[in-house]
Amino acid sequence: MEGKVILMLANNNRSVINKLAENTIRTNKRQFFILFLTILLSSFMLFSIFTIGLTYLDLSRLQNTRLYGSEYDIAVMNGFTEDQRKILLNRSDVKSVGVLAYCGNVKSSDSDRSVNAGFLWGDKTYWESQKALAVTEMKGHYPQTRNELLATEEVLEACGKSSLSVGGCLSLTYEDYTGIHTTDFVISGIWKGYGGDKANFYVSKDFYEQTGYDLESSGILQVKFKSNYMTGKTIEKLKESLGLSLTQVFQASEYIERSLTILFAVLGLCFIICLSAYLLIYNILYLSVSGKIRYYGLLQTLGMTKKQLVRFIRKQILLVGVTGITAGIILGISVSLILAPYVVKVLGISLGNTGFYFYPEVLALSILVTAAAILCGVRKPIHIAADVTPVEAVKYRGNIVIPCARKKRQGNLYWRMAKDQLKNNKKRTAVVFLSLAMSLIVFFCLTTLIDSQGRRTVYPNYWDADFIVHNSTQTTEDITSLKPAIDDAFLSDIQKTAGVAEVHAVKGIPVVFPYEEGGFSDFWIKGCTKMKPYLTYSDAVSEYQKNPEKYYGMVKGIDESEFNYLNGSLGSIIDRQEFLSGKTAILQYAGFEIPKKWIGSSISFSTGNQKQEIKIGAVSYGDYYGATVNFGANLIVSENHLESLTSKPYVLSLTVKYKQSYDVETEKEIKNIIEANPYNHDLLSISKYDDMKTIQDSQSGMFETGTVISLLLLLVGMLNYINTMANSMQNRKLTFSIMESVGMSKKQVKKLLIREGMLYAGGSVFITLTIGTGITWFIFQSMNYMKIPFAIPVLPLLCAILLVMILCALTPIVTYKRTVRNRSVTERLREYE
């Protein structure tokens, strides 16, 4: 007998498969809706997180620009050569090279005899490109002529000229490298904005050129790269290419130094978000396709080939996928480009030059990742569906995982069954854990980062005080200028304020260092003449000998705990007993560094008519205690020793600590006490609360944007969980029906489901608190170029955890109710017969 050959001829069945696919989706709305929702959520999450995330990064860069006062990545200080400037200008990776230079300090104005302000000159690139982001308002123009000044409200107030506007005149006495001058100036412009330069005047190029300062010895080059991310090697090579002299200082901003780490941390976050989207789609697709095995078997029984079946499944997924991605992107655009900017506008938050922009690359990435997740996710279930025989398919009763043989165990039935449920379906458990934990971790991470940008961005001041008051009655040259602006009554008023926990006073008296050839005063004169080129050494010595009190210094007394703090910062080199007993002092000066050779030698000084001598235990660079403005050096001695030198020392500053940091009421009361002080114009206040407010102001929208991202991720994570549980309930319908058929009541089912939810919540919280803390710490430190201490934002984290726990407990119950609806056990069992 001859064998017959059946030829498989190609025929056009595309239309029938397409029609079948569309009909299947229509008749299985509920299951396909879950898949649709998953794809929608994933593309939405990717699009909105990346869009808002990029805005967040822009805002954080803006904050740095505002904190530093201008936008730059590298600064070359202590002068630069024209060749070095050209090298930088010729580099293809450099966006701009700005020039900034200091050219003198204001000593007094016609309205204030003690002014502490400087003169700065910036070139066009600096002012128009690098400084622009930190300037929020500008009236008038940058100085063009020699007598023009660009001011801020702050510097005008410091000069006692707060009423001046553009075009107004003021007379200033200032010192530059050519001497001390008094000149009439015109205000060419007033700017508002951010930066430490607000206490200075900007001058014209003409003015700069006549001050005696030159760019080669005191100019600053500010470099901004085109890219926001640079490797350490590139920065190092750039430094080498400049051939810096010994005196030049090359300083990369801490942001650019850590930029690659920041980039990797951001990419790590992106990877976590993409992975989360992929896992979710994969799991739901797997459950969705493999849940229809019986149906696919039926189609095979009716003559559908494997190839046609694969095409049929792909067609369904394609339809749902395209709709889901489109809907997700539309939702993403609505939230991140319409809703978020609207909310920001309503809240009155200024985003400067940044804002919520449409990034085509984000759109492409969102579509690509979602599509890749769909393609990868559909492969395995298609394989299962195509490989199962029609007979096997008909017997298929859902995704039953075959667990390993297990001995009978003890313990509460519900907990045991809930644990089994998690163990038996490891893939689903992993997806739920990952999805929830990732949302919590990203929330944890972002809230930690955001939180650290607020209060803790305030650089800790002396003793981390909440409020500092300086007695600034003193003038540089007049030894008798110091007044008792902070007296006992004032001190007592501050101490009595309700919210004040601690008040600490730094006291001192002016001292004169008599001229001794080869001695400390001689050394000091030499140092000063180097800094003031218009003075000759011999003139300075003769002037000093005539009026040593014009170059007076201060003796300041500190207590034991302050000594411990200062000694610790100096490497604990001073003998405690010797210092406290008044045998040694710390020589402190902010003008230039005092060599260590002075340690061990004795210095003479006089207070009034009394001549004294003290041994130097240590030298220190700076002026921390009392922020005095005397020309001469400071001697830090023990409190007791100061009292032995004078019966009535002046209080130089008060350091106040509140019971509750940033307490507005206490702050207000202290400011009122200062206002009532007759010397209130000469009391300089430094407030941690005000600093915090300034920084918060410079953040403009960062907190809100970050919070939107965190909450969005938390929401997406929760929606993922709801979606996964809804799918899980669909797949476990039969099991619940069986359990109910043998006597399990709905109440008992709910008990079981609550426990399952609590295990999911517990697992996710555990992962968050362990691995999440590690990840958060790592990312925090990677981005922590401002060296802010790591602290966990407990309250938001607790709220998020609580929210997740409630959601985990309630979702299975609600989804179970929706799955069961009001159908009897019989009806539900029959679905599987």
Added chain:
Amino acid sequence: MERVIVKTNSLSKHYHIGTQTVIALDGVNFEVKEREFVSIIGKSGCGKSTLLHMIGGLDLPTSGTVIVDGMNLSEMNEEQLALFRRRKAGFIFQQYNLIPDLNIYDNITFPLELDGAVVDKEFIQELVETLHIADKLEMFPSMLSGGEQQRAAIARALATKPAIILADEPTGNLDTSASHDVIGLLKVIAEKYQQTLIVITHDLDIAQMADRTVRLQDGKIWKGK
């Protein structure tokens, strides 16, 4: 005289499928005495399973009453019905309906644990030995053959020592030899523990093993021409 343990009065059940109403049971009056073995036969869709489900409290009638062991199931709420199924009735399904996530031992003791009752280990051991599945207790349903799964399902149905055992085509998925074994075991156990046994079957041989056979046709008890 043996008392009536199951009694239905004008029992009707209607299902709505789209705009159509399907009458699954139509005024059935049916009685079963204590310790009786009754088989129910009839064509597919005649209402056999519906009747069994009504007696077992898995579904509520559209009209009429079902009284089992003196309890009117038609008046019970969901919680009471669950308690009834757990304590009074033992179900055996054609598809075995074992819980896939639990091993055989846990499946058998599941209704007892739901009740918070202490598991009578000796009794369970006796049951599983009688049903020849004592060596399968640590395994999961998917690891067992059809016959073994059905015997596990019987063990679960008997574990609570229910007053009435309801078996819906328990041999439908088994071969002839296994079918006779299963029914034989059921009968022996029901006699041993003085339980009432109601079995739905298509197999006339099995039906003949019962004390009495009831035929259903178009939702009614067929009384013969």
